[in-house]
Amino acid sequence: MTQPAFQPGDRVVLPPYGIGVVQGTCQRPVGGQEQAYYQVDFANTSSRAYVPVAAPTGAGLRAALTVRDMPALLDTLKSSTLNLPRQWAARHRRVAEILASGDPFELAILTCELRRWNVQRGLPDLDRQALRRAIRLLEQEVSGLLDGEAERVQQLLVTAWNESPQE
Known part of the structure; x- marks a missing residue:
């Protein structure tokens, strides 16, 4: 290799x-x-x-990601699922692995799933911190890319940051 x-x-x-x-x-x-x-x-x-x-x-x-990667990243952010463990310790380990890897597509999948959980029922504090850490890592990577898709990714990340659970 x-x-x-x-x-x-x-x-x-x-x-x-x-x-x-x-x-x-x-x-x-x-x-x-x-x-x-x-x-x-x-x-x-x-x-x-x-x-x-x-x-x-x-x-x-x-x-780092390029403009060519933005359509796939946007799709991943919109429609991915991740089968996270419901038990806190196991979930925390899995989330920590994803955050440490820094892989943007794994971060996008994690962001999509935690965002879904947040909207459906709200997140406990540590999961909310993980969601925000994943968003920050993705924002870093997308910042500076001048492209319509990159702007849509950034808008989606801002929306996810500010969302609160549905009543």
């Missing part, structure tokens, strides 16, 4: 930091040997990460 090659200026995601931009590559000493690393900077923070060029996916680095 070949590793992705990132170029300076590429938008990338590195869980748990979120969306960043590859600034270039650099050499850093590790164990007495020089190793090549991607330098990833994160907007609005002073955070910077160095990810091994030889194994970026091992560190969780992936390309």
